[in-house]
Amino acid sequence: MPKFLHTADWQMGRTYSRFDTEDGAALVEARYEAIERLAALATEHQCDAVLVAGDVFDAQTVSDRTIRRVFNATRGFDGPWVMLPGNHDAALAESVWTRAKRLDAVPKNVYLALESGVTPLPEQGIAVLSAPLTQRHTYGDLTQPFDDMETPPELLRIGLAHGSVQGLLPEDIDSTNPIAPDRTETAKLDYLGLGDWHGVREINARTWYSGTPEPERFRNNDAGYVLIVDIKEPGATPKVTRHETARYQWHQWRESLSVPSDLDELLHRISQLPEASVLDLKLAGTLTLAGDQKLTEALSIAEARYRAVTCDRTRLQLEPTDDDISALLADGYLGEVVQELRESQQAVDKGSDAEVARDALAILASLLKPKDAEVAQ
Known part of the structure; x- marks a missing residue:
């Protein structure tokens, strides 16, 4: 035979x-x-x-x-x-x-x-x-x-x-x-x-x-x-x-986030992947500053666990909540900066300026969070 x-x-x-x-x-x-x-x-x-x-x-x-x-x-x-x-x-x-x-x-x-x-x-x-x-x-x-x-x-x-x-x-x-x-x-x-x-x-x-x-x-x-x-x-x-015969599994996900449960579900799915994974994410929708920080931390863990992780957030808009702003202690001038960045994201004529505004909001949140944590202690 x-x-x-x-x-x-x-x-x-x-x-x-x-x-x-x-x-x-x-x-x-x-x-x-x-x-x-x-x-x-x-x-x-x-x-x-x-x-x-x-x-x-x-x-x-x-x-x-x-x-x-x-x-x-x-x-x-x-x-x-x-x-x-x-x-x-x-x-x-x-x-x-x-x-x-x-x-x-x-x-x-x-x-x-x-x-x-x-x-x-x-x-x-x-x-x-x-x-x-x-x-x-x-x-x-x-x-x-x-x-x-x-x-x-x-x-x-x-x-x-x-x-x-x-x-x-x-x-x-x-x-x-x-x-x-x-x-x-x-x-x-x-x-x-x-x-x-x-x-x-x-x-x-x-x-x-x-x-x-x-x-x-x-x-x-x-x-x-x-x-x-x-x-x-x-x-x-x-x-x-x-x-x-495959050593690695390749996953490409296109996700739209609108409520906190969407993010929680996505992060759960990421955590369930086998270690021999190649993951490509493209995200759209809206996310709070707290949610963005949660996503960033989860992706950092995933990058160390899996073979390769890439994430495109260019269509993901940050929408700080009142709780986000309060947690940042962004009063006075900082509050004005946050508000200006929020408005830049929402501009009708979106483009690179909106992306810069989104990234700036995320950076600002990451810089202010440790300060907030020190005050809380």
Whole structure:
């Protein structure tokens, strides 16, 4: 019974400049660890091969070190690997793949499917029909030649491609690199392993996207898995099981705050996240000064607990209550300043001035709070 692991969209060499240097480095390292985990999975489940459906690398210009590290990470599985160029690492005349060959970085058990054709793996009972991208964007279906490719009858016909299945993915998905939804039927494929969609997605019983093994963005599309595929014999229906490989979970929340309970609920949800989380918050609405200080403290704790936390407060307006003002002891001139900042936030012609006013209110509150605490003592 041939069994293989299907993965794609490793995007090695990807950087995370939006995060702090420490967090970005950890997210990069997690991608190498993901390759090591899937290699271990392939060995543990006694897979016959690992098939990578494109975008092994994030760009043609990745460093030599990245190239070497990627192939080093595959050492945990001694069986054959078949790697397909995708739109990020297309098989150009001069590409990341030709550099890998010059570096002598490609292990003997790794097959680079740089041309359309068949990679026979007779010992594994598999014939891999490959449709590599030789440029970033194409407008013809590169899997069409599968219909005419001949393979030994005793071997499974496994297609490997990178692109968009037409008519079945969301409308905002890139329309280039099209793939016919009935390719498994026309080409008599036992299975078609796809890359480009970064989450697990079943197109039909024989056609699957594996998604990326380590999430790298906030899209909620079931990323962080690989697929192990069992097919008893040519013509049999595949048994597809997914296995989690993600180190980090990515969460993107868009929240509107209007009453104190909204903030309490948000902070409770933040506290319940697993430690291996990447959190991106964008907040809107209104918040009291006391609530803003509570939020700031909670985010400071979260930043130390989780992998990465970012928070955009540009649409969050501070509305000090009478209790806020009283707690600040903002009498006289300070009271006038607070009132002026409140009015600046509420100006009809909002812009950078409103943001400055909001930030100034928050800073003023933080500076005056210790003084208030000393008086209370």
